[in-house]
Amino acid sequence: MDAHDDETGGTRRGPRTAGEEPPVRPEPPLGVEPPLGAEPPFGSEPASFEREVHRSAPPAQLPSAARLAELRRRYGRGELVESELPGDPLVLFHTWLADALAEKVPEPNAMVVATVGADGVPSARTVLLKGLDERGFVFYTNYGSAKAADLDAHPKAALVFPWHAMERQVRVTGPAARVSREESAAYFASRPLESRLGAWASPQSQVVADRESLDRAYAETAERFAGIEDVPLPDFWGGYRVRPEVVEFWQGRQGRMHDRVRYRRTDEDWITERLAP
Ligand SMILES: Cc1cc2nc3c(=O)[nH]c(=O)nc-3n(C[C@H](O)[C@H](O)[C@H](O)COP(=O)(O)O)c2cc1C
């Protein structure tokens, strides 16, 4: 199936007509890129990226400021057509997530979560979307982390799904609340053992003395739970659910005249509006 099929929720992709410019100018390599893909087992040799980037001279091809200014892409893969949009933004979100999966976008469930601290300072970081239903978008984290302190002070979040390969972005805002302990426990139990141990071992967002102290904490945790299959959910770890109140879909178009459609929740329905790019 065409990932941008007309039937799949208000988006279109058509063949490019003759005479149009190609959508993407080939870009020369920009130097060392970190490897994507599987995480090496805990405690294994550092990836070559670490050796190259942190232990040797800078790569010869660092982009100059002038090169950065020239970096741009011409978008034109699809369109958002109001008359074809589903009434529920989660229907369109599911279609777009399925498209990103089908195109093998790396970490298609990665999203940036922005929060506001008690001091009013914003923070943003990437997390993984681990659950989605009509109640909202769920991610898991340490309840002692900086983001959790922010959400305690201001229980609202903004999410961004940066699907660059698809020339798409989705933004979500709404109130954030902790999920139930049962839900967190069920998710925690599904994680690989090494990640469950990592959750116990890491005082997320705290300053630590050095790498060795982290490695020691992990080894001590592994020892403490040795032979125990059901490493329990720490009481300082769990999920947050962001209830979507506003959901904006962005599809890149030519001339920077992109399509933006914003859904706003009303008492019983959603209002859709087109925004200028
Ligand atoms: C691709 C990616 C996925 C991540 N997923 C999570 C996640 O699901 N939960 C989490 O707590 N941290 C995750 N992190 C780490 C966070 O970005 C961040 O470093 C950490 O949560 C501490 O953030 P804080 O100090 O603002 O609370 C992820 C990082 C990346 C790059």
Ligand SMILES: Cc1ncc(COP(=O)(O)O)c(CN)c1O
């Ligand atoms: C610290 C941390 N916690 C939680 C997660 C959530 O993902 P998973 O449960 O798959 O480890 C991640 C993902 N990178 C993470 O880095």
